[in-house]
Amino acid sequence: MSAVSESRHRELGLTDFEYERITELLGRDPNEVELAMFSLLWSEHCAYKHSRKLLGQLPTEGERVVMGPGENAGAVDIGNGHAVAFKVESHNHPSAVEPFQGAATGVGGILRDVFAIGARPIAVLDSLRFGEPTSERSRYLFEGAVAGIGHYGNSIGVPTVGGEVYFEPSYEHNCLVNAMCVGLAKTDEMIRSAAAGPGNVLVIMGASTGRDGIGGASVLASAELEAGDDSKRPSVQIGDPFEESKLLECCLELLERDLLVSLQDLGAAGLTSSAGEMASKGGVGIDIDVDRVPLREADLEPFEVMISESQERMLAVVEPSRLDVVLATCERWQTGAAAIGEITDSGRLRVLDDGLEVGHVPVSALVDECPLYDLEPEDPDTWIYGNDETLGERVALAAGRSADVADPSAVLCALLASPNVASKRWASEQYDSVVGSRTVRRPEAADAAVLLVPESDRAIAVAIDGNGRRVACDPYAGAVETVLECAQNLACVGAEPLGLTNCLNFGNPEKPGVAWQLDRAVLGLADACRGLEVPVVGGNVSLYNETEHGPIYPTPVVGMVGELPDPVRAPGLAPRKDDRLLLIGPFAPSLAGSELAKLRGELDRGLPQPAIPVVAAALAFVRGEVREGVASAAHDVSDGGLACALAEMAIAAGLGLNADLDPLVELRGGAGESLLFGEGPGGIVLALAESEVAPLLERAGTAGVDAVELGSVGGDRLEIAAAERDVSVALADAERAWLSLAESL
Amino acid sequence: MIGVIQFPGSCDERDAVAAAGRVGDARLVWHEETDLSGLDGVIIPGGFSYGDYLRAGAIARFSPAMEAVARFAADGGPVLGICNGFQVLCEAGLLPGALLPNEGLRFICRQVELVAEDFSGPFRAEISPGDRLSIPIKHMSGRYFAPDEGLDRLEADGRIAFRYAPGENPNGSVRDVAGVTNEAGNVLGLMPHPEHAVDPLTGSDDGLALFRALARAPQTAAA
Numbered sequence: 028m029s030a031v032s033e034s035r036h037r038e039l040g041l042t043d044f045e046y047e048r049i050t051e052l053l054g055r056d057p058n059e060v061e062l063a064m065f066s067l068l069w070s071e072h073c074a075y076k077h078s079r080k081l082l083g084q085l086p087t088e089g090e091r092v093v094m095g096p097g098e099n100a101g102a103v104d105i106g107n108g109h110a111v112a113f114k115v116e117s118h119n120h121p122s123a124v125e126p127f128q129g130a131a132t133g134v135g136g137i138l139r140d141v142f143a144i145g146a147r148p149i150a151v152l153d154s155l156r157f158g159e160p161t162s163e164r165s166r167y168l169f170e171g172a173v174a175g176i177g178h179y180g181n182s183i184g185v186p187t188v189g190g191e192v193y194f195e196p197s198y199e200h201n202c203l204v205n206a207m208c209v210g211l212a213k214t215d216e217m218i219r220s221a222a223a224g225p226g227n228v229l230v231i232m233g234a235s236t237g238r239d240g241i242g243g244a245s246v247l248a249s250a251e252l253e254a255g256d257d258s259k260r261p262s263v264q265i266g267d268p269f270e271e272s273k274l275l276e277c278c279l280e281l282l283e284r285d286l287l288v289s290l291q292d293l294g295a296a297g298l299t300s301s302a303g304e305m306a307s308k309g310g311v312g313i314d315i316d317v318d319r320v321p322l323r324e325a326d327l328e329p330f331e332v333m334i335s336e337s338q339e340r341m342l343a344v345v346e347p348s349r350l351d352v353v354l355a356t357c358e359r360w361q362t363g364a365a366a367i368g369e370i371t372d373s374g375r376l377r378v379l380d381d382g383l384e385v386g387h388v389p390v391s392a393l394v395d396e397c398p399l400y401d402l403e404p405e406d407p408d409t410w411i412y413g414n415d416e417t418l419g420e421r422v423a424l425a426a427g428r429s430a431d432v433a434d435p436s437a438v439l440c441a442l443l444a445s446p447n448v449a450s451k452r453w454a455s456e457q458y459d460s461v462v463g464s465r466t467v468r469r470p471e472a473a474d475a476a477v478l479l480v481p482e483s484d485r486a487i488a489v490a491i492d493g494n495g496r497r498v499a500c501d502p503y504a505g506a507v508e509t510v511l512e513c514a515q516n517l518a519c520v521g522a523e524p525l526g527l528t529n530c531l532n533f534g535n536p537e538k539p540g541v542a543w544q545l546d547r548a549v550l551g552l553a554d555a556c557r558g559l560e561v562p563v564v565g566g567n568v569s570l571y572n573e574t575e576h577g578p579i580y581p582t583p584v585v586g587m588v589g590e591l592p593d594p595v596r597a598p599g600l601a602p603r604k605d606d607r608l609l610l611i612g613p614f615a616p617s618l619a620g621s622e623l624a625k626l627r628g629e630l631d632r633g634l635p636q637p638a639i640p641v642v643a644a645a646l647a648f649v650r651g652e653v654r655e656g657v658a659s660a661a662h663d664v665s666d667g668g669l670a671c672a673l674a675e676m677a678i679a680a681g682l683g684l685n686a687d688l689d690p691l692v693e694l695r696g697g698a699g700e701s702l703l704f705g706e707g708p709g710g711i712v713l714a715l716a717e718s719e720v721a722p723l724l725e726r727a728g729t730a731g732v733d734a735v736e737l738g739s740v741g742g743d744r745l746e747i748a749a750a751e752r753d754v755s756v757a758l759a760d761a762e763r764a765w766l767s768l769a770e771s772l
Numbered sequence: 773m774i775g776v777i778q779f780p781g782s783c784d785e786r787d788a789v790a791a792a793g794r795v796g797d798a799r800l801v802w803h804e805e806t807d808l809s810g811l812d813g814v815i816i817p818g819g820f821s822y823g824d825y826l827r828a829g830a831i832a833r834f835s836p837a838m839e840a841v842a843r844f845a846a847d848g849g850p851v852l853g854i855c856n857g858f859q860v861l862c863e864a865g866l867l868p869g870a871l872l873p874n875e876g877l878r879f880i881c882r883q884v885e886l887v888a889e890d891f892s893g894p895f896r897a898e899i900s901p902g903d904r905l906s907i908p909i910k911h912m913s914g915r916y917f918a919p920d921e922g923l924d925r926l927e928a929d930g931r932i933a934f935r936y937a938p939g940e941n942p943n944g945s946v947r948d949v950a951g952v953t954n955e956a957g958n959v960l961g962l963m964p965h966p967e968h969a970v971d972p973l974t975g976s977d978d979g980l981a982l983f984r985a986l987a988r989a990p991q992t993a994a995a
Binding site: 174182183267268269272273361455457459460462463464465479594595 | 780783820824880965
C-alpha cells in the first residue's frame with residue numbers, strides 16, 4: 028500500500044484531529060484509497076458533523092410515516108396500498124460554479140433518491156435563491172439554473188409543478204438551488220437500502236464511471252466558496268437525463284418483479300458512500316473490485332473509481348440466482364450493469380483492484396465514527412446583513428415616472444413588480460408541468476400544486492417554501508413562519524399535511540453567529556412541526572454557504588405533502604365576479620422583515636412571535652371550508668402583504684375588487700400602511716358567494732377563528748381603503764407590474 | 773386496439789395509453805417490436821426519444837418499430853404523432869416539413885388555443901373546421917417550418933389540420949401551423965398534447981376528440 032504525504036488529509040478537507048482519529052480507528056495510517064474514502068464520508072455533506080445533534084430535535088414519528096429520515100427518501104401512507112415518497116436536497120455549490128449542470132444534476136440526484144426506494148417520481152418542485160436581478164451574474168445564474176432544471180425534468184418526463192424564487196443580495200455570491208421530488212409507490216414494492224445476505228452480488232447499474240465530480244462532496248459542498256473557484260469546475264458533474272430515464276424505468280421494473288434485495292443511488296461520494304451506507308445499515312461487509320466497474324476513461328485510479336460522482340448510477344444487491352435475469356433486464360433497457368463485488372460478513376469495506384486488495388476499512392469507522400461537533404452559538408446582537416434603499420427607483424420604474432414613495436398606490440405597484448413578489452411565469456413556463464396527467468393545479472394557479480392520485484382514492488397537494496430574509500430577522504420566528512407558510516399553502520387547496528422534508532441552507536457553522544442561526548432555526552422548525560403535528564420524514568443540510576462577503580441569509584426550506592379528498596373542490600387564486608372576500612386567521616401584519624422594509628432599506632432584527640396553535644386552528648378551519656366547497660378562491664397572505672395578496676387574486680380573475688381594511692384596524696390595530704403591506708403568518712383570503720358569508724362567519728365564531736369581511740370582487744380597479752392610506756390602481760397597471768420580471772432579465 | 777410506441781426516453785407514452793384508453797383499448801408497443809398486426813391505430817408519443825441529443829426525432833426514425841409504422845401508414849392505418857412523435861414522423865418523411873427550435877430558444881409549457889382547419893382524413897371525424905380546442909404545448913423544438921410553396925400546397929390540399937389561434941403562436945411556427953397530415957390524411961402530427969387534454973380537472977377535455985376519432989378510424993375507413 029502506498030504511503031500518503033503528511034499534509035494530504037488537509038488538502039482533502041480533513042482536520043489534523045480527524046486524521047488522528049482515523050489512524051486510531053485503523054490502527055495504522057490510511058493509504059491513498061482509504062484516505063480518499065474517509066475524506067468524503069467524513070465531510071459535512073455526508074456526515075452532518077455539525078448538524079446531526081441538532082436534527083435530533085425534529086419530530087419524526089407519525090401514524091402515516093412509512094419511511095423516515097435515514098432512507099434515501101421519506102414516505103407517508105396515502106391509503107389503498109400506496110405511499111408518497113418525497114425529499115428535498117440542495118445542489119448549491121455546483122450551481123454557483125456552473126448553474127445549468129449544477130441545477131440539472133440536482134434534479135437528477137433527487138429523482139434517484141425517490142426511485143431508489145421504489146417510487147415512481149411524479150413531481151418536482153424547486154426552491155431557488157439568487158442575488159438581485161440587477162446583477163449580471165445573478166441573471167446568468169438564474170437563467171442557467173432554470174434552464175438546467177427544465178432540461179432534466181422535462182427530458183425525463185417528470186412534471187415540475189411548483190417552486191419559489193427569491194432574489195436577495197446575500198445570495199449574490201452563493202446562490203441556492205434546492206430541488207424536491209415527490210414519488211408514488213405501492214407500499215409492498217418499496218425497498219430499503221440496507222445490504223443483506225453474505226454471498227449476494229453487488230451490481231452497479233446505469234452510466235459508466237468517469238473522473239467527473241471527484242471530491243464534489245468535500246471540495247464543493249463542505250467548504251466556503253472563494254474567489255477564482257472556476258478551478259473547481261471539474262468537480263461539477265454533467266447530467267444525462269436520457270441515461271436516467273432508462274435507469275429509472277429499469278429499476279422500477281426490477282422492483283416490481285421483486286428481483287432486488289436492496290437498492291441505493293450513487294450520489295455524493297459515489298461508490299464509497301453508497302456501499303458504506305448499505306453495508307452499515309445491513310450490518311454486513313462489502314467487497315468491491317474497482318477493476319470490474321465499467322469506466323468512461325481507462326486510466327482511473329482505484330481511489331478515483333471509489334469516489335467518482337458520475338451521475339445516473341445505482342447500486343443494487345442481488346441474489347446470485349437472480350443475477351442473470353437482472354442483467355438481462357438492464358440490457359433490455361439499454362442501461363449498463365455489472366457485478367462489481369459481493370456482500371460479506373466481514374463488517375469491512377474492502378476495495379480490490381483485479382482481485383488485489385488496495386484498501387480495507389471497518390464500515391463502522393467509515394460511516395458511524397466521524398466526530399460530531401457541538402455548535403458554539405452566539406447571538407450576534409446586531410443586523411449583520413446590508414440594507415439598500417431601492418423603493419424610490421422601483422416606484423418610479425413601476426409608475427413609468429417619478430412618483431411619491433409615500434403614495435400607497437405607487438408602493439403597491441412597486442411591490443408587485445419587485446422580483447420577489449412578481450410572477451415567476453418566465454421560469455415556470457420553461458418547465459413541463461403537465462406530463463403524467465396528474466396536475467390539477469399548475470404553477471401560479473393555486474397556492475399549492477394539486478395532483479391526482481387515482482391509484483389511491485384521494486389527491487395530494489405539494490408546496491415548497493422558505494423566506495431567508497425573515498429567518499435572518501429572527502431565526503426562530505422565521506423558521507416557524509416557514510413551516511406555517513407551507514401549511515397555509517396546503518390549507519388553501521384543502522389539504523392536510525402528512526409529512527415534511529427540509530433543506531437547511533446556512534453559512535459556516537463553525538462561526539458562532541451562524542451556529543446561533545442554525546440552533547434557533549432548527550428549534551423553530553421543531554416547534555412548528557410539533558404544533559401542526561407534521562412529522563419530518565427526511566431532509567438535507569447544506570452548510571458553508573458563505574464567501575468572503577459573508578454568510579447567506581439563513582434559509583431553511585421546507586417541502587410538504589398533504590392529502591385532500593376531492594380535487595374538484597381545490598380552489599385556485601381566481602375569484603368570481605361579485606364574490607365576497609374574507610380574511611381568515613389571526614394575521615397581525617407588521618412591516619418588520621417585510622418586502623417593503625427591504626425596499627426601504629429598513630431591515631433589522633426582530634419579528635413578532637407567531638402563535639402556532641392559533642394559526643393551526645385557523646388552518647384547520649380553512650381546510651374544512653374548502654373541503655365543503657364553500658370557497659371559489661383561496662390565497663394566503665405572504666410576500667408584500669394583504670394588498671399584494673388581493674392584487675394577485677384580482678389579476679388571476681381578470682377582475683377588480685373593492686376592499687375596506689378598516690375593520691382590521693379596529694381588530695388588530697396598526698397603521699394603514701402595515702395593514703396594506705405588512706407581513707406575518709396566519710392570514711388566508713377566501714372568496715365566496717355572498718349567500719355563504721353569514722353562515723361562514725357563524726361557523727368561524729363557533730370555532731373561535733377570526734374571520735373578517737374585506738370587500739367584493741368586480742370592476743376593473745383595485746380599490747383598497749386602509750385607514751386613510753387608500754390604494755386605487757387600475758387592474759391593468761397592477762397586472763403589468765406583476766408580470767414585469769421578464770423585462771428585468 | 774391502439775398501440776403507443778415506447779422508445780427509450782419517451783415521456784408521455786403512459787399518458788397517451790391512458791387517454792386512448794378512455795375511449796377504447798390501448799397498449800404500449802416496445803420500440804423493437806416490428807409486428808403491428810392487430811393494431812387499429814398507432815400513436816407516436818411525446819418525449820425525448822433516445823435522448824434527442826442529436827436532433828429531435830432523428831434517431832427514433834431508424835428504430836425497428838418506426839419501420840413497421842411506415843408500413844402500417846402506407847397500408848392506410850391511422851397514425852397520430854404528438855410532439856416528439858410529430859418530430860419523428862417528419863424525420864421519417866411520413867409528414868412534410870420540420871420542427872425547428874422555438875423562436876425564443878427556450879422550452880415552453882403553456883395552455884394554447886388551437887383552431888381546427890378544413891382538413892381531410894380519419895382524424896376529422898369528431899372535429900369541424902373552425903372548432904377551437906384548448907390543449908397544452910410543451911416543447912423545445914416546436915417551430916413548424918416548410919418552404920412557402922410547400923405550405924401553399926399543404927393549404928390547397930387541406931393538409932393543415934390545426935393552427936394556433938391568432939395571437940397564440942408560442943414558438944414562431946410558420947403560418948401558425950400546429951399540426952399537419954400526410955397526403956392520404958391517415959397520418960396526423962401535431963405539437964400540442966391532446967393526451968393532456970382529456971379531463972376538465974387537469975385543464976380541458978378538448979383533446980378527446982382526436983382519440984375518439986382514432987378509436988373510430990377502422991369503422992370510418994370501412995364506411
